[in-house]
Amino acid sequence: MFIKSMENAFCLKGKNAIVTGGNKGIGLGITQALAHQGANIAIFARDEVSAKKVIADLEKKYDGKYAFYKTDISDMQSCKDSVAKCIADYESIDILVNNAGIATGGNLLDLEEDLSSWFRCFDVDMFGAVRLCYLVCKHMRDMGKGGRVINITSNAGEICNKPSLASYAAAKAALNHFTRCLAAEIAEYGIRVNAIAPGFTFSNFSKNIPEEYYKAMCETIPIGRFAEAIEIGALATYLASDASDAMTGAVLTIDGGYALQH
Numbered sequence: 001m002f003i004k005s006m007e008n009a010f011c012l013k014g015k016n017a018i019v020t021g022g023n024k025g026i027g028l029g030i031t032q033a034l035a036h037q038g039a040n041i042a043i044f045a046r047d048e049v050s051a052k053k054v055i056a057d058l059e060k061k062y063d064g065k066y067a068f069y070k071t072d073i074s075d076m077q078s079c080k081d082s083v084a085k086c087i088a089d090y091e092s093i094d095i096l097v098n099n100a101g102i103a104t105g106g107n108l109l110d111l112e113e114d115l116s117s118w119f120r121c122f123d124v125d126m127f128g129a130v131r132l133c134y135l136v137c138k139h140m141r142d143m144g145k146g147g148r149v150i151n152i153t154s155n156a157g158e159i160c161n162k163p164s165l166a167s168y169a170a171a172k173a174a175l176n177h178f179t180r181c182l183a184a185e186i187a188e189y190g191i192r193v194n195a196i197a198p199g200f201t202f203s204n205f206s207k208n209i210p211e212e213y214y215k216a217m218c219e220t221i222p223i224g225r226f227a228e229a230i231e232i233g234a235l236a237t238y239l240a241s242d243a244s245d246a247m248t249g250a251v252l253t254i255d256g257g258y259a260l261q262h
């Protein structure tokens with residue numbers, strides 16, 4: 001559906017959303033933002049303890065339906081099992097947020113010849129999203145109600161700002177372009193596919209950064225600070241809602257202006 005006025009433009013009441021990695025960091029910010037707008041949330045991740053805690057917190061605040069599906073997004077069978085259980089529980093999936101990701105490092109010339117860190121990074125960050133798009137977008141097409149896919153990439157997918165993180169940057173660049181191609185492929189089914197490319201954001205990635213190093217990093221960011229996970233969640237809310245129906249294949253950078261200078 002598309003909007004003709006701002007009335008309920010961002011409302012997600014009754015929508016069912018999968019958030020991969022919705023138990024921690026940026027994914028948690030997205031879970032909280034979508035739940036605040038009324039969405040029911042299915043968290044796909046591996047760590048049950050943190051997911052159960054998130055669900056208990058949501059249940060105290062809101063009256064939606066929240067559940068955890070233990071999933072390793074680098075494993076197709078695990079994704080298939082979780083999607084099937086989720087559809088059985090929720091009947092339909094309206095929103096898919098491919099947020100879960102890892103960063104593997106190392107200069108190419110220093111790696112072992114099996115290049116395992118490259119394959120691992122692509123398997124999680126790129127193919128994890130492809131697997132879930134394959135399973136969930138087929139379901140969305142068959143339900144005939146359209147849908148929303150949001151892929152969380154990185155500003156590293158657009159700029160060469162992080163030496164030694166080429167595997168991560170290349171996987172995110174691939175996910176950006178997959179987003180564009182899939183968007184064109186499935187627009188006819190009313191499924192919109194967009195990406196959010198964050199820059200430095202508070203999460204598990206960043207929680208152990210020493211104060212001095214954090215300050216030095218902030219000097220490279222025009223707004224002078226990291227983003228909060230909930231700010232990524234706010235943008236995801238827009239992309240999940242009817243307000244963004246005219247947008248597909250977009251990669252939206254939210255990095256405090258960092259990429260402008262690189």
Ligand SMILES: NC(=O)c1ccc[n+]([C@@H]2O[C@H](COP(=O)([O-])OP(=O)(O)OC[C@H]3O[C@@H](n4cnc5c(N)ncnc54)[C@H](OP(=O)(O)O)[C@@H]3O)[C@@H](O)[C@H]2O)c1
Pocket residue numbers: 020021022023024025026027044045046047048071072073074099100101102124152153154155197198199200201202203204205206
């Ligand atoms: N933080 C930043 O500065 C930043 C900047 C740009 C882009 N990003 C992107 O934002 C996304 C979230 O990052 P974050 O900073 O929030 O990281 P994080 O705090 O380390 O969280 C990563 C999440 O991914 C899940 N995950 C990892 N591997 C998984 C797997 N194989 N199967 C299922 N779930 C898996 C983790 O859950 P379990 O451990 O429970 O499985 C966790 O919820 C990533 O795609 C990252 O590349 C982050």
